[in-house]
Amino acid sequence: MHELSIAHDIIATVTRHLPPENKAPVRWVRLSVGVLNHIASDSLRFCFQAASEGTALEGARLDIDEALGDEIRVVEFELDDQRYS
Numbered sequence: 001m002h003e004l005s006i007a008h009d010i011i012a013t014v015t016r017h018l019p020p021e022n023k024a025p026v027r028w029v030r031l032s033v034g035v036l037n038h039i040a041s042d043s044l045r046f047c048f049q050a051a052s053e054g055t056a057l058e059g060a061r062l063d064i065d066e067a068l069g070d071e072i073r074v075v076e077f078e079l080d081d082q083r084y085s
Contacts (some may be wrong), residue, residue, distance in 0.1 A: 007047040018074035024079040028061040
């Protein structure tokens with residue numbers, strides 16, 4: 001199940017881009033996922049939910065947009081009312 005390792009990578013990517021003084025939880029994360037990755041969206045959401053427990057992303061919604069190719073990219077995420085792209 002490669003979705004679990006992808007979930008960990010998403011969490012690491014977003015965490016790296018959080019402001020250093022951040023205390024707010026991440027509300028949602030939007031991804032662009034290439035169809036050539038053959039990722040099961042429901043499985044990725046499940047893995048993300050499990051892997052994010054105890055992190056700033058715990059409880060965050062994961063929105064997945066399909067794209068051409070094989071890229072997986074964090075497009076943006078939101079903390080309270082601030083968006084980061």
